[in-house]
Amino acid sequence: MTAPHDRHERFPALRRRGFLAAAGGAAGAGALALAGCSGPGTSQDPEGKAGGTPRRGGRLRAAFAGGGAAETLDPHLGNLFVDAARGKALFDKLADYAADLSAEPRLAEAWEPNASLDRWRITLRRADFHDGKPLTAADVLYSYRRIADPAKAYRARASLEPIDLKASRATGERTLEFVLKRPTAEFPNVMAAFGTCIVQDGATSFDRAPVGTGPFEFVSFTPGRSTVLRRNDAYWDGAPHLDELEFIVANEESARVNALLGGQIAYAHELTPATGRAHEKAGAIGIVRLRNSAMQAFAMKTDRPPFDDPRVREAFFHIADRAELVDGALSGAGETGNDLFGKGYEYYADDLPQREQDLDRARHLLKRAGAEGLKVTLDTSAVAAGFTEAAGIFRDQAARAGVTVDVRMGSKDSYWKDILDSGTLCCYRSGAMPIESHISQRLLTGSTTNATQWHDKAFDALYQQAQSTEDKAGRAALYGRMQRKLHAEGGFLVWGFGDWILGTAPSLHGVAREAPANTLDWARFDKVWLA
Incomplete structure (x- = not known):
């Protein structure tokens, strides 16, 4: 085994370091903020052929952008994709997201609510930590209480807000009851939230010898450079095919591609659309496109002029040529949006007509709103791929409707924080999450990341009604009503859904191809093999 200190001497293509544009800030390394259905029997190799019979053995080296010397293996502190991937390899959550962003069981073998949906009984599966100790309800409660500590900056703290952790209790070695502050029909989404990994009761240190229940065990960790893990033969979900897994940090895309070649x-x-397109044609490496992984949008502030007038918001919906935006800003690597989050996800309102560009309708609405000759500032930044390109394309589209859009470049370091409260119109991106989570985190009056400042008491009431509705069909109908309202007068102009692009060697098999970033089968290295 090569020692961590000489990793980059062996791999010169990985020496170069650069800035990582995280996938979301306020939009979420939720953006990770970060479950597929493709198992080893259905996954394909990089060329799209059947993966064949899994082969045991070998070390897989996977390159990600990283966070430098401040990196940690604490699964409750991570914000980047590499954090999520390492956390998934070492730890497990109670639940995780399927490809349609519905929650499916992991360490929680089963869950059941009471009639009022404010108490949930959880049964844990039989699973062991890497040191042989069995998973217990005490580990779960400790993990959640650690995450919820108000003195710490753990990412998932807001996700656990519905739980009354003082009243929640273990009812047996492998059973516990979560007491909630209010009815929450979609509580499994809380258990699947990013950053909710289960650690051992009392664990406080993770960078020297982290102990989890995950498919791989710790070998070594050099922040900003390399993490080496080995197969956990006793893994509850079946031992990985690989002997070892190594995460290598390479911040520059060119370094990752050169190392792969x-x-x-x-x-x-994390390859760019242009890189993906070029190498799909060359054929030397495999290109995997994870569809519907990133919502691309413009966020209009609904609480201030000019977007406090719903006619102006509707006009902007009609100004956008979504196909042109996808082609120009994403190099065609995505699908057109329809002003709603979550295309292809559970509860998505796919019965609504696809909105098309209609400049005459846009001019008519602006005239009715007294906004002819409108001038607005569009905030953007190089913080995310396609942002600056989308801003320029939309500026030209708006000009054809008589609207002047001034594009203002913001800082990559502070963009997500700046746009939450300031400005009137901005570029916005979000990673995969359940539609319910998108609503609760961004569209309720009290939501902390409400980038559009959407405040609607009737909308809030529909959400609360949905969370108090046990029948899934009834909840779906309520989510449909909420989405119809957003489609008509919301603040998100969702123009597209970008692919998440991965590069793979011809020797790598079993990579899931139907798993948006942030879901269970994304970066799921316990199900891949080398041949």
């Missing part, structure tokens, strides 16, 4: 790694995370 040179055979130094077999998996390169």
Whole structure:
């Protein structure tokens, strides 16, 4: 085994370091903020052929952008994709997201609510930590109480807000009852939230010898450079095919691609659409496109002029040529949006007509609103791929409707914080999450990341009604009503859904191809193999 200190001497393509544009800030490394249905029997190899019979053995080297010397293996502190991937390898959550962003059981073998949906009984599966200790209800309660500590900055703290952790209790070694502050029909989404990994009761240190229940065990960790893990033969979900897994940090995309082409790694995370398109044609490496992984939008502030007038918001819906935005800003690597989050996800209102560009209708609405000759500022930044390109394309589209859009470049370091409260119109992106979570985190009057400042008491009431409705069909109908309202007068102009692009070596098999980023089968290295 190569020692961590000489990793980059062996792999010169990985020496270069650069800035990582995280996938969301307020929009979420939720953006990770970060479950598929493709198992080893259905996954395909990089060329799209059947993966064949899994082969045991070998070390997979996977390159991700990283966070430098401040990186940690604490699964409750991570914000980047590499954090999520390492956390998934070492730890487990009670639940995780399927490809349609519905919650499916992981460490929680079963869950059941009471009639009023404010108490949930959880049964844990039989699983062991890497040191042989069995998973217990005490580990779960400790983990959640640690995450909820108000003195800490753990990412998932807001996700656990519905739980009354003082009243929640263990009812047996492998059973516990979560007491909630209010009815929450979609409580499984809370258990699947990013950053809710289960650690051992009392664990406080993770960078020297982290102990989880995950498919891989710790070997070594050098922040900003390399993490080496080995197969957990006793893993509850079946031992991985790989002997070892190594995460290598390479912040520059060119370094990841060159290392892949040179055979130094077999998996390169986060490639640009242009790179993906070029190498699909060349054929030397496999390109995997994870569809519907990133919502692309413009966020209009609904609480201030000019977007406090719903006619102006509707006019902007009609100004957008979504196909042109996808082609120009995403190099065609995505699908057109329809002003709603979550295309292809559970509860998505796909019965609504696809909105098309209609400049005459836009001019008519602006005239009715007394907004002819409108001038607005569009905030953007190089913080995310396609943002600056989308801003320029939309500026030109708006000009054809008589609207002047001034594009203002913001800082990559502070963009997500700046746009939450300031400005009137901005570029926005979000990673995969359940539609219910998108609503609760961004569209309720009290939501902390309400980038559109959407405040609607009737909308809030529909959400609360949905959370008090046990029948899934009844909840779906309520989510449909909420989405119809957003489609008509909301603040998100959702123009597209970008692919998440991965590069793989021809020797790597079993990579799930139907798993948006942030879901269970994304970066699920316990189900891949080398051949």
